[in-house]
Structures are given as structure tokens and as C-alpha cells.
Amino acid sequence: MTFSQIAIIGLGLQGGSIGLAIQEYLPEARVTGYDLDPATRARAAERSLCHTVCATAEEAVAEAELVIFCVPPGAIGKAARPLREAIPPECLVSDVGSSKKRIAADLAQALPDHIVIPAHPVAGTENSGPDAGFASLFQGRWCIVTPPEHTDLLKLTTLVEFWETLGANVELMSPEHHDLVLAVTSHLPHLIAYTIVGTASDLEDVTQSEVIKYSAGGFRDFTRIAASDPTMWRDVFLSNKEAVLTMLQRFTEDLTALQRAIRVGDGEALFDQFTRTRAIRRSIIEEGQDDSRPDFGRSDHVKKTKKS
Ligand SMILES: NC(=O)c1ccc[n+]([C@@H]2O[C@H](COP(=O)([O-])OP(=O)(O)OC[C@H]3O[C@@H](n4cnc5c(N)ncnc54)[C@H](O)[C@@H]3O)[C@@H](O)[C@H]2O)c1
Numbered sequence: 001m002t003f004s005q006i007a008i009i010g011l012g013l014q015g016g017s018i019g020l021a022i023q024e025y026l027p028e029a030r031v032t033g034y035d036l037d038p039a040t041r042a043r044a045a046e047r048s049l050c051h052t053v054c055a056t057a058e059e060a061v062a063e064a065e066l067v068i069f070c071v072p073p074g075a076i077g078k079a080a081r082p083l084r085e086a087i088p089p090e091c092l093v094s095d096v097g098s099s100k101k102r103i104a105a106d107l108a109q110a111l112p113d114h115i116v117i118p119a120h121p122v123a124g125t126e127n128s129g130p131d132a133g134f135a136s137l138f139q140g141r142w143c144i145v146t147p148p149e150h151t152d153l154l155k156l157t158t159l160v161e162f163w164e165t166l167g168a169n170v171e172l173m174s175p176e177h178h179d180l181v182l183a184v185t186s187h188l189p190h191l192i193a194y195t196i197v198g199t200a201s202d203l204e205d206v207t208q209s210e211v212i213k214y215s216a217g218g219f220r221d222f223t224r225i226a227a228s229d230p231t232m233w234r235d236v237f238l239s240n241k242e243a244v245l246t247m248l249q250r251f252t253e254d255l256t257a258l259q260r261a262i263r264v265g266d267g268e269a270l271f272d273q274f275t276r277t278r279a280i281r282r283s284i285i286e287e288g289q290d291d292s293r294p295d296f297g298r299s300d301h302v303k304k305t306k307k308s
């Protein structure tokens, strides 16, 4: 069992990647798409992100068996609400939002007559918009599906198989647990990157040109993350407020402990902490999640697709 008609609402990094991945890995399916922004629709058609880029969302979903909302977390309710009548009754509704509890509630409220099974592919880059997508984005990456209790099992299985066909490894989780895990593995790191890059550019005694000139190592990695889409990340922090604040509190306490170790010259505490974190990095690489893998593609890949 698979979906043969899929509609994508929002044709940026995620929507575009899903459209391209469907055409590559699920060629028997037909994919329609819509984006609120006319320039994005035009570019999506030029890049053939879908078989048909529609002029309205209603047209895009009219014959869909699966609708995937790929809009910023704060826009999901607004994008879904007007489609209550237009989405066929048997159609499964899903999304790719980076936080789950709030988005699941927004979608369920906007589409009370439909089966909604939220999902989150843990795969992305700092780029956004219709030029950012690429078909291999989900290969070997996790997709976390957060089914509501007592959901339709056939639809859940079909959604899991859909993501596996696009190359992802699927894990099921409650939305609450998802939000806690992602708060520490994704949301907090972005907050730290946004902060440190802002701090470096606001310094009085170190000039901006020095920051740019000497940002060869660690800082450069932070600038990549801090270049991520402002709309999306504003919405992520507002929609996962509680879990992020919990993790931030914990992080602040741990940072204060390291601050104290530096102040009192406790080298052993610093060495122990850095030894522990080095082992974590090495175990991530052993699990195959090495970011030097060619399919991490990211900026290089985007440059290539822009030229073609
Ligand atoms: N960027 C990442 O790394 C990443 C990774 C995993 C999940 N996500 C999630 O994917 C979703 C989309 O993110 P993205 O990176 O593709 O963003 P993006 O900015 O590249 O694309 C979002 C698109 O949605 C469109 N849009 C906004 N409101 C709309 C509406 N009401 N109707 C139709 N289109 C609308 C925008 O015009 C834009 O083209 C977000 O919910 C985000 O949390 C992002």
C-alpha cells in the first residue's frame, strides 16, 4: 500500500526536497504542490519540484491521498484551516514541523474531520526557499512520527513506509518526548549559535572584520547554523517554549559549573568534561551520522542545483 496522489503545501527546503524525492524514489506517485508566495510557485515550477505547481491550495489537495504541510510552524493552522472542505475525507494529513505538540494541536483543530499524523524529518540545512531542496535530503536520516493515540493503523503504516521509501529511518514517539529530545539536540544548539554569532558581532574590543577574518574553525560552524531561516526558528522557539526553557535552564547550570572550573583553575573538571564530550562525538560518527558524508551535500549541493 502506498500513496499515489500527494500534495505538498509550502515549497521551500522541506516541501521541495519531498517533491523531488517522491519523483526520484516513488516515481509511480503523482505530486502536486502549492506555496503562498507567487515567486516561490514560479521557481518551484522551473525546478519541477512537483509534477504540477497549482495556483491555489484547494486545487493542489483536490485529489490527494496524503497532504503534507511544509510551512513554518507558526503558519500551519493558517495554511490548514481554509482547506477543511477541500481535502478529501479519506486523505491523510501530515506535516514536517520541527516541534510537534503545538503543531499537532493546531492541525487537529484546523482539520477536525481528518486523520492527522504529524511527522518530523530530522534532516535539513541552513538554507531555505525553493532553490534549497534536493532529493537525497532524507537518505539515512531519522524521521520521527508522532501518531495520536488510537490512530488509523493502516494509514500510520503507509506513512511510515512512505518516509522509508524516501530514504529515512522512522521512529515513533509521543509529541511531548519528541519536543524534549529535539529541544536539546536541535533547538538549544541553534539558540547557542544565534547567541554566540550575535555576541561576537557586538564586541567593542574585537572588530567585525577580525571576526570574519579569523573565523576559520569552531566559530565558522556556528555561523552556518546561525544563518538558518529567522521565520522558522522564531516559530520553533515560540512553539516549543516549555521544553526549550527546561533545557536552557539545565544548560545554564552546566555552563556555570564550567565557568567556575575556569575561575578556580580546576583543570581536572575541564579535562573530564572534554573527554566525555569527545567520546560522544566519536560514537555519533561510529553510528554513521558523520557530517563529512557526501550526502550531507548542504551548501555545495545547493550551488550545484542553482547552476543546473
Ligand atoms: N529547515 C530545516 O532544516 C528543517 C528541518 C526539518 C523540518 N523543518 C520544518 O519544515 C517546515 C518548513 O521549513 P523549510 O525549511 O522548508 O522552510 P522554507 O522557508 O524553505 O519553506 C517554507 C515555505 O512555506 C511557504 N508558506 C508559508 N506560509 C504558507 C501558507 N500559509 N500556505 C502555503 N505556503 C506557505 C513559504 O512561502 C515558504 O516557501 C517548518 O515547519 C520547519 O520547522 C525544517
Ligand SMILES: O=C(O)C(=O)C[C@]1(C(=O)O)C=C[C@@H](O)C=C1
Binding pocket: 097, 098, 121, 122, 123, 124, 125, 126, 185, 186, 187, 225, 228
Ligand atoms: O543541519 C542543519 O542545518 C539543521 O539545522 C538541521 C536540523 C537540525 O537541527 O538538525 C534543523 C531543524 C530540524 O527540524 C531538523 C534538522
